Amino acid sequence: MSLFMKRNKPGVVFNTQILWRLNSTVAENKDEEEFRVLDILKKKDSRQKRIVRRAEVAPDRAEKMPTDQNWGNVWPGPRSFHPSSVPLPIRQGYVPKGQVPPGKKANAELMKIPNFLHLTPPVIKRQCEAIRKFCTEWPKLLNSEEAIDKHYPVEIITSDYCHASPTIRNPMARVVTLRIKLANLDLDKHAKDKFLRLVGDRYDEKTDLVTLTADRCPLRKQNLDYVNYLLTAAYHEAWTVEEWEKEKMEDDMEYYVWDNNQSKRNLIDWYHRVSGTEQVLSDEEYRNYDISSIPHAKEYKEAVSNLFNEGESEETIEKYGGTVRKLLGLPERTV
Amino acid sequence: MLIRNIRYACRRYSQAVTFRTAESSPAEHNSNHVGLFYTINKDLCKQLYGHGGLPKSYMKQSKTFAETVIMVRQPALDIIACMKASDLEKPVTKYVLYGEEGTGRSMTIAHLLHYAFEEGYLIIHVPWVSDWLRRVQRHKEMSNSLTREGMVDVPLDAAAWLLHFKTQNQHLLKSPELKISKEYVWSKREKTEAGAPLSELIELGISRVKYACDVVDAIVHEVKHLSNTGKFKTFVAVDGYNGFFNSLTRLKTPTKKKVAPEEVTLTTSILELTKGDWKNGVIVLSADMIANPDEQNKQIFPMNLLYRKGFNHLDPFVPVKVDRYSEREFITCANYYRDRLWLRGPPEIEAELKLTSAFNPYKFMEQCAPL
Amino acid sequence: MSNVIKLTIRQVIPVSKYSSCLFNSLNKHVREYSSKTVTNADDIFKQFTDWETLSKKKTVSKAMKAYLERARQHDEFMKKQEVEYNIGKRHLANMMGEDPETFTQKDVDRAIEYLFPSGIYDPAARPLMKPPEEVFPARKAAEFDEAGRPHHFLFYTGKPNFFKLLYDAAEHLQESYKFEDKVIRKKAVPDQNSKLELSSSMWVTKEELELILMEKVTDLEYENFKLVMERLVSLPYSYRCIEFIEKYRKPLASQKFALEIPKPKFDEEGRAYITTYECLRKKARGDVTIFSPGTGKVTINGRDITYFEDIQSREQVIFPLIFTGLANKVDVECNIEGGGPSGQAGAIRWGIAWGLRSFVERSMLESMQVAGLLTRDHRRRERKKPGQPGARKKPTWKRR
Incomplete structure (x- = not known):
């Protein structure tokens, strides 16, 4: 300042300084709220004319909801998520570390999820209460599994499906399964064997259940009828004895009858050799031969039958070995 | 040298207490010797097992250890006891060894062979059935049988087996009582007289390979006859017997048709032998799942391996189970391996090995190999 | 006074850059005026001074305001x-x-x-x-007031919280030394019993420290921090500053063990048994039951250990038993399905180790954890990506 005074005319500079100062403070007061932006091309003015006032948005319905309202009335049915009607500050979205998941307004993720706001526990209770008057009581005597099994041995299983797709019909809904315990069917030995052969794979030995599944008809009712028909037909077939069944061969036998088998023949031959009488017997004689004359033969027969009928296991083989040893007169197995 | 021998002797003595037994005659083995190893003379080894009889891996091991030892185990003792107690006038008893892979069936048969040898039996030993039926090298020489229609011969195998038979029974073939009873005509110029010694027949078979299978058949008949008449006692051992009851072999006729086991002449000969209509003999067979490689499930029980057919053929037989090691046997085996420096490392290794090998002898041997 | 001299010098020397030195001198003078250093030729401008200070009171910089x-x-x-x-x-x-x-x-x-x-x-x-x-991630509150004066005395370090932490640690150190001196003067002996036990905890990790302090911490600074705390802990009287130290210690996982180990139940024969459900590895699922006392029997799906044919799977299964030395003292029974041999073996191994926790001491438990027996292996098969032959394998790389 003093320089100016010494170099130039003091007064002029002085005045301009004051003027500059005055002007600057006035300008400052005006722009105190914002920083000054340099607009060379004067864009701001033109833009300001075009901006239209946005419509006033009313506050959400969610803000006004009381905390003790009946939610079932607010959200009566399944509906996609509507942020202004749900008073919860819920957030969804995956964001990198340090950021905040987006809020509920205009959140596509939340709208995508099928929500259960229409099925909150109080609503469900209310619905159950409403249906209750149509329900009857469970029969008192059917209180255990055995009782149910006794009175209702046949079990029919069907499935209903609900899904989101252009049609509401699901082709899997026509499948019908029938389950019944074999013990509940009245079958004798031959009938049981025939029934099992007819039914084949559908029988589970461990649980003694026969499972018949039908899906060849287009409607559930038709499949149900078909499955009932199958059961009836198999049952009746099992009881009928055909002509050609008498021609059953030894190989087809499902269980082992010792008398008809090679094993007996072997035993008899061996015995004859031991006693020194070599004979050639015919088939009939083999079959009718009384083995009680041979010592230990009865146990042997049992052991062999067991071996075949029950399948091989440690015990059956041990037993077989024991009986053979006795038969042949060999010492017992030393452990 | 002397010092080394003394050292050996001392070592042997001290070890005899732990896992060896000095008793080298199987006839004397009894339940005191269970779990202990006994050594076999080298020449005897060669004679008995020259053409097979011990498993291949075991042969390798014995070469490494420079000695052949066999462990005395319960199944072998069982059969020996039965053999001692049985009356040879009765029809032959059949024993079938069965058990898991690697538990020692072939070893048991080897042990019993030694015993039979000591007792002076005539030995008919088929080392491994699948050799005949499944081991097809590039070109298996086969021919259609001459004497029987529709059957197939395997001449080379038959000749090899005759040689094996000869070496095993060297000492017995010298005896004058082994004579043939019938006359066999081979061709216009060759025939064997009745009353000729058995060794002549064998020589013929070895030299004239064309007739080898028929020679085998003839020998089978003769042996049965001899045993029936009481002149000799016979010991028959077949390893992998259930191979005969497979549905197919790997052999193919020159017309590329697959052959079933019954159509092979050797099969019929052995089946003849195991029929059980002769006496003065003992038959030991082993049922091995390796002989049925087409089967998916691992069967160890004889029924499943022999099928109905085999069972009917063999019934009644005595099944003998060959089991895994017991605790005691395991310890002796581990000690033996340590002595041979096959197994090294801290003692804790043994506890681990016990569990990993699950007491299976073969697995144990395998797992010690890298240690 | 010096200013006057400067100016006179300038007057003497012909000045080429007018505007710059003019401007500089102008600014200097403005500042000086605002800082109220009065020079000789000032009385004319005293009016300006008053006015400026009047308006100056309300002038907060826009940055500060924002x-x-x-x-x-x-x-x-x-x-x-x-x-x-x-x-x-x-x-x-x-x-x-x-x-x-x-x-x-x-x-x-x-x-x-x-x-x-x-x-x-x-x-x-x-x-x-x-x-x-x-x-919302934690943010620091306003760090300085209207006048621009920071609240924190270490604000200008850039990381006030971190350096405050070090400063506190240094203070504690000094305090400890003084206390030690006092005690030695009184010829007393430090109390051995109240030495700090810090074996079951460790220092907080760098990320956690960043979270606590709401500031970024570099690796070097983190190392320094650990050094300082170690030094503090190593003093004999560090127990006096235990709260300060505890704030930055995290308990090791073994602390949580004692809470979770289940007690064995007893079956009909009076044997103690423990069942672990949900043993998973890759796609294998199963459960394992351990009975004690036992003989070392292992049953898998009703079969012996021969259920696994390869040695590696068997080794996996028996490894926990051998490691803890309970090989002959417990029985193991397991059911398992799904997956292949390696997955099933891994699942059983984890199941056995998890069940053995109840039959084993603390020290062995820790060594088990170090051996990795107790960690669930969460690795799963990685998906194959399109355009590549495998999950990671890429087609042959060609330079051009």
Whole structure:
């Protein structure tokens, strides 16, 4: 300042300084709220004319909801998520570390999820209460599994499906399964064997259940009828004895009858050799031969039958070995 | 040298207490010797097992250890006891060894062979059935049988087996009582007289390979006859017997048709032998799942391996189970391996090995190999 | 005075750059005026001085103003979020038919799971409703006041909280030394019993420290921090500053062990047994039961250990038994399905180790953990990506 005074005319500079100062403070007061932006091309003015006032948005319905309202009335049915009607500050979205998941307004993720706001526990209770008057009581005597099994041995299983797709019909809904315990069917030995052969794979030995599944008809009712028909037909077939069944061969036998088998023949031959009488017997004689004359033969027969009928296991083989040893007169197995 | 021998002797003595037994005659083995190893003379080894009889891996091991030892185990003792107690006038008893892979069936048969040898039996030993039926090298020489229609011969195998038979029974073939009873005509110029010694027949078979299978058949008949008449006692051992009851072999006729086991002449000969209509003999067979490689499930029980057919053929037989090691046997085996420096490392290794090998002898041997 | 001299020099020397030195001198003078150093030729400008100071009082720089505004807005926003959250919680309790007073955060999470079932794999991407402190990352409050004076005395270090921490540690150190001196003067001996036991905890990790301090911490600084704390801990009288130290210690996992080990149950024969369900590895699922006392029997799906044919699987299964030395003292029975041999063996191994926890001492437990027996192996098969032959394998790389 003093320089100016010494170099130039003091007064002029002085005045301009004051003027500059005055002007600057006035300008400052005006722009105190914002920083000054340099607009060379004067864009701001033109833009300001075009901006239209946005419509006033009313506050959400969610803000006004009381905390003790009946939610079932607010959200009566399944509906996609509507942020202004749900008073919860819920957030969804995956964001990198340090950021905040987006809020509920205009959140596509939340709208995508099928929500259960229409099925909150109080609503469900209310619905159950409403249906209750149509329900009857469970029969008192059917209180255990055995009782149910006794009175209702046949079990029919069907499935209903609900899904989101252009049609509401699901082709899997026509499948019908029938389950019944074999013990509940009245079958004798031959009938049981025939029934099992007819039914084949559908029988589970461990649980003694026969499972018949039908899906060849287009409607559930038709499949149900078909499955009932199958059961009836198999049952009746099992009881009928055909002509050609008498021609059953030894190989087809499902269980082992010792008398008809090679094993007996072997035993008899061996015995004859031991006693020194070599004979050639015919088939009939083999079959009718009384083995009680041979010592230990009865146990042997049992052991062999067991071996075949029950399948091989440690015990059956041990037993077989024991009986053979006795038969042949060999010492017992030393452990 | 002397010092080394003394050292050996001392070592042997001290070890005899732990896992060896000095008793080298199987006839004397009894339940005191269970779990202990006994050594076999080298020449005897060669004679008995020259053409097979011990498993291949075991042969390798014995070469490494420079000695052949066999462990005395319960199944072998069982059969020996039965053999001692049985009356040879009765029809032959059949024993079938069965058990898991690697538990020692072939070893048991080897042990019993030694015993039979000591007792002076005539030995008919088929080392491994699948050799005949499944081991097809590039070109298996086969021919259609001459004497029987529709059957197939395997001449080379038959000749090899005759040689094996000869070496095993060297000492017995010298005896004058082994004579043939019938006359066999081979061709216009060759025939064997009745009353000729058995060794002549064998020589013929070895030299004239064309007739080898028929020679085998003839020998089978003769042996049965001899045993029936009481002149000799016979010991028959077949390893992998259930191979005969497979549905197919790997052999193919020159017309590329697959052959079933019954159509092979050797099969019929052995089946003849195991029929059980002769006496003065003992038959030991082993049922091995390796002989049925087409089967998916691992069967160890004889029924499943022999099928109905085999069972009917063999019934009644005595099944003998060959089991895994017991605790005691395991310890002796581990000690033996340590002595041979096959197994090294801290003692804790043994506890681990016990569990990993699950007491299976073969697995144990395998797992010690890298240690 | 010096100014005057400067100016006279300038007058003497012909000045080429007018504007710059003029400007500089102008500014200098303005500043000087604002700092009120009066020179000789000032009395004419005294009016300006008064006016400037008058207006100066209210002139806060715009940056400062914006900053304060932001801080205020943030506080307001957080408050609003808090209020919203509380109201939302009450609404949610009402919706689920439960008591709003006893509605905890766990209940909130459960309710949200129920109302908005999402099949998304990553939990961070599912809908959540949490108090604003957990959702919004912590921010420091306004660090300086209107006049621009910082609140924190170490503000100009750039990381005030971190350096305050080191400063506190140094203070504690000094205090400890002084206390030690006092004790030695009194010829007393430090009390051995109250030495700090820090074997079961470790220092907080760098990320956690960053979270606590709300500032970034470099590796070097973190190392320094650890050194200082170690030094503090190594002093004999460090027990006096235990709260300060505890703030930055994290307990090791073994602390949690004692809470979780289940007690064995007893079956009909009076044997103690423990069942571990949900043994998983790759695609194998199963359960393992350990009976004690036992003989070392292992049963898998009803079969012996020969269920596994290869040695590696068997080794895996028996490894925990051999490691703890209980090989002959327990029986193991397991059912397993799915997966292949390696997966099943791994699952059984984990199951056995997990069950053995109840039969084993603490020290062995820790060594088991170090051996990696107790960690669940979460590796799964990685998906094959399109355009590549395998999950990671790429087609042959060609330079051009």
